[in-house]
Amino acid sequence: MIAKLRELLGYRELIESLVVRDLKVRYKNSILGFLWSLVNPLLLMTVFTVVFTIMLPNVSIPKFPVFVLCALLPWNFFHTSVIGATNSIVQNGHLIKKVYFPREVLPIATVLSNLANFMLALPVLFLFIIIFRVPLTIWLLYLPLVMAVQLAFTIGIALILATVNVFYRDTGVIMEVLMQAWFFLTPVFYPVDILPEWRTLWGIALPIRRLTYILNPMASIIASYRSVLYGFTDGSPPAPPALDFFSRTIVTSLVFLVVGYVIFTRYSPRFGEEV
Amino acid sequence: MAIITVANVSKCFHLRPDRPRSFQELLVNSFKKRSRHIPEQEFWALRDVSFTVEPEETLGIIGPNGSGKSTCLKLLARIIQPTSGTIQVSGRVSALLELGAGFHPELTGRENLFLYGSVLGLKRQEMVRRFDEVVAFAELERFIDIPVKFYSSGMYVRLAFAAAINVNPDVLLVDEVLAVGDQSFQAKCFERIQELKARGVTIVFVSHSLDVVRSLCSRTLWLESGQLCEDGLTEAVVAHYVQHVHDKEEALARREAERTSQPDKGKPEKRVGIEGAELQQTGDTAFARASIPAREGEPALSPAAGKQAESPADPLAPYRKRWGTLEAEIVHVRFLDKEGRERLLLTTGEPMTVVIEYIAHRRIEAPAFGVAFHRSDGLHMHGTNTALAKFDIPFIEGHGEVRYSTDFLPLLEGTYYLSVAIHDTAEQQTYDYQDFYYKFGVRLGPVSQRFGTLYIPARWEHVPDPGKRVGEAEG
Numbered sequence: 248m249i250a251k252l253r254e255l256l257g258y259r260e261l262i263e264s265l266v267v268r269d270l271k272v273r274y275k276n277s278i279l280g281f282l283w284s285l286v287n288p289l290l291l292m293t294v295f296t297v298v299f300t301i302m303l304p305n306v307s308i309p310k311f312p313v314f315v316l317c318a319l320l321p322w323n324f325f326h327t328s329v330i331g332a333t334n335s336i337v338q339n340g341h342l343i344k345k346v347y348f349p350r351e352v353l354p355i356a357t358v359l360s361n362l363a364n365f366m367l368a369l370p371v372l373f374l375f376i377i378i379f380r381v382p383l384t385i386w387l388l389y390l391p392l393v394m395a396v397q398l399a400f401t402i403g404i405a406l407i408l409a410t411v412n413v414f415y416r417d418t419g420v421i422m423e424v425l426m427q428a429w430f431f432l433t434p435v436f437y438p439v440d441i442l443p444e445w446r447t448l449w450g451i452a453l454p455i456r457r458l459t460y461i462l463n464p465m466a467s468i469i470a471s472y473r474s475v476l477y478g479f480t481d482g483s484p485p486a487p488p489a490l491d492f493f494s495r496t497i498v499t500s501l502v503f504l505v506v507g508y509v510i511f512t513r514y515s516p517r518f519g520e521e522v
Numbered sequence: 523m524a525i526i527t528v529a530n531v532s533k534c535f536h537l538r539p540d541r542p543r544s545f546q547e548l549l550v551n552s553f554k555k556r557s558r559h560i561p562e563q564e565f566w567a568l569r570d571v572s573f574t575v576e577p578e579e580t581l582g583i584i585g586p587n588g589s590g591k592s593t594c595l596k597l598l599a600r601i602i603q604p605t606s607g608t609i610q611v612s613g614r615v616s617a618l619l620e621l622g623a624g625f626h627p628e629l630t631g632r633e634n635l636f637l638y639g640s641v642l643g644l645k646r647q648e649m650v651r652r653f654d655e656v657v658a659f660a661e662l663e664r665f666i667d668i669p670v671k672f673y674s675s676g677m678y679v680r681l682a683f684a685a686a687i688n689v690n691p692d693v694l695l696v697d698e699v700l701a702v703g704d705q706s707f708q709a710k711c712f713e714r715i716q717e718l719k720a721r722g723v724t725i726v727f728v729s730h731s732l733d734v735v736r737s738l739c740s741r742t743l744w745l746e747s748g749q750l751c752e753d754g755l756t757e758a759v760v761a762h763y764v765q766h767v768h769d770k771e772e773a774l775a776r777r778e779a780e781r782t783s784q785p786d787k788g789k790p791e792k793r794v795g796i797e798g799a800e801l802q803q804t805g806d807t808a809f810a811r812a813s814i815p816a817r818e819g820e821p822a823l824s825p826a827a828g829k830q831a832e833s834p835a836d837p838l839a840p841y842r843k844r845w846g847t848l849e850a851e852i853v854h855v856r857f858l859d860k861e862g863r864e865r866l867l868l869t870t871g872e873p874m875t876v877v878i879e880y881i882a883h884r885r886i887e888a889p890a891f892g893v894a895f896h897r898s899d900g901l902h903m904h905g906t907n908t909a910l911a912k913f914d915i916p917f918i919e920g921h922g923e924v925r926y927s928t929d930f931l932p933l934l935e936g937t938y939y940l941s942v943a944i945h946d947t948a949e950q951q952t953y954d955y956q957d958f959y960y961k962f963g964v965r966l967g968p969v970s971q972r973f974g975t976l977y978i979p980a981r982w983e984h985v986p987d988p989g990k991r992v993g994e995a996e997g
Contacts, residue, residue, distance in 0.1 A: 264640040347600040417544035
């Protein structure tokens with residue numbers, strides 16, 4: 248395992264090149280290039296703002312565009328990474344079949360290029376933060392840590408799905424649907440406080456809000472982003488995520504990363520014959 | 523200390539036709555009855571293969587299709603894993619398994635080169651250092667900054683080869699890739715491989731081109747059905763392999779000849795000329811016809827070509843003709859090799875005998891026997907007859923054989939057709955002329971001559987100072 252990790256480290260230039268390739272291809276064909284990648288989150292932000300401040304005015308969340316954008320951008324990063332990484336092995340079959348390199352390079356590079364994309368979009372978020380006069384606090388220093396946690400979780404999921412897709416080729420299609428469901432189940436465009444603490448379904452009392460956090464690591468991650476970038480829906484300024492809550496998120500993400508890596512390296516020797 | 527160690531390696535591919543390839547299939551299958559379960563099949567691409575390669579050695583791997591050559595190379599390149607056994611390769615391995623791998627159509631040649639370099643494990647500075655050289659090698663200086671999607675296929679392949687061969691590996695694995703580009707580019711690639719070899723790069727080379735293996739590799743492995751048949755000096759292994767292949771081809775040609783010889787029965791009636799009618803009255807014909815079926819039982823080529831007129835694989839079938847009075851008939855033709863064994867495949871530069879069996883239905887004075895060789899494209903290679911050779915046959919009557927022998931078959935590799943004839947010395951009267959009747963193959967064997975149409979046995983001499991003679995060589 249240590250040897251494998253060291254080998255992976257030796258291939259960081261390859262990861263770098265693949266990330267650069269990804270970004271170049273993505274932005275090459277249009278002059279507006281990178282601006283196009285902002286269209287999607289900005290459009291969604293506008294739609295949600297219109298829906299929740301004009302069409303449904305009784306849900307009153309201050310500075311709604313910032314509220315939704317600071318969750319939408321991380322979610323987009325997650326979404327594009329997962330979908331991209333799921334296909335990364337199969338799509339690069341021509342490489343897998345002809346050259347040896349640690350196979351995990353491919354999904355990792357996909358995730359990293361989406362991370363780069365995410366970071367390129369951050370200035371726009373800060374622009375909105377400034378426009379809407381959301382206070383910039385010292386807790387912003389948490390941002391890289393939150394991003395690292397999300398990165399670990401995303402790579403873990405990416406490694407698992409990339410592996411599954413080699414053996415079951417419709418994983419990508421299924422994930423498109425599941426990701427949509429996941430998006431709605433994650434408090435991206437609605438605040439988690441809107442959820443009831445308890446809800447009784449078929450006679451069973453369910454702690455809905457707790458379950459959302461426990462079953463959905465993305466909910467915790469998004470909540471952390473919101474906590475350090477936006478603050479809270481009652482108008483209070485940004486604050487660090489609660490320690491116990493955040494450390495649970497870190498542990499969960501690391502577990503996903505390790506499990507994903509183990510699964511991936513267990514099956515990757517067979518990729519050469521399966522793709 | 524060996525640079526490559528392969529110990530008892532086996533590779534089994536599991537062929538599972540009914541393994542679900544998607545969740546959809548998985549779901550559908552779980553509802554279906556397990557009635558038509560197709561059992562898993564195993565295919566052993568390699569079985570218990572062991573060998574080592576020393577540093578700076580150039581190893582060739584030869585064998586027929588499906589013998590496990592490419593599997594072996596893929597295992598060495600770590601693209602697939604062995605089912606059992608161990609493989610150790612030390613140093614940087616560059617594998618030329620297929621060209622163009624990893625090229626992205628949207629990126630320029632320059633960007634792709636850097637990407638490809640890093641896929642092959644080359645450091646960026648190293649790539650920068652070698653960049654101009656690689657581009658010059660690919661002859662793409664003018665086009666290096668346009669996206670490769672605009673490249674012609676030739677440009678694409680040149681770039682790929684240049685990229686792959688210039689990564690400065692410790693071990694180079696090459697799978698049948700020298701057949702790219704035009705002649706001069708091929709020569710350049712070949713030269714480059716020679717250069718790497720001279721620089722001490724360990725090379726494992728898989729090829730169907732025995733000439734290339736001969737000129738590059740000092741040692742050669744011969745794989746057959748996944749098993750190591752022979753491991754030794756290239757000359758010996760290649761010679762044994764060639765012998766083996768030719769034995770197999772010979773057996774195949776015989777089987778084919780046997781299959782096609784059936785319908786010769788009754789043909790003489792169709793073929794006879796004007797005189798045929800009266801010929802059939804004679805008692806001798808009955809004897810002649812009786813003798814032909816007797817031959818067909820044999821595993822011989824006999825009127826080998828009997829039904830070749832209908833075989834689509836035979837482009838010269840329309841030329842196949844027979845005419846003559848049939849007062850004397852050629853009933854059988856055999857080719858013998860240097861050991862006097864009957865063969866359908868002969869070897870360039872070796873002795874050959876053509877045995878022409880005839881029946882003369884009456885006494886014929888001063889006949890002449892002729893032979894003519896045509897190449898498969900119809901080119902008349904050679905023709906002669908006993909009269910021209912001043913070889914007198916006073917008369918023929920009944921059964922007999924005429925033999926045409928050479929100590930040195932000058933035909934090069936290919937398929938040839940033999941025409942045989944009996945006529946009178948003045949070539950006025952044709953008794954039996956069988957044009958393009960007997961097909962045979964020639965293989966190169968141990969000689970290295972392979973250009974043109976003929977092997978002219980000759981000698982080279984080099985006289986730098988015409989006063990004294992130095993450096994004679996057979997050629």
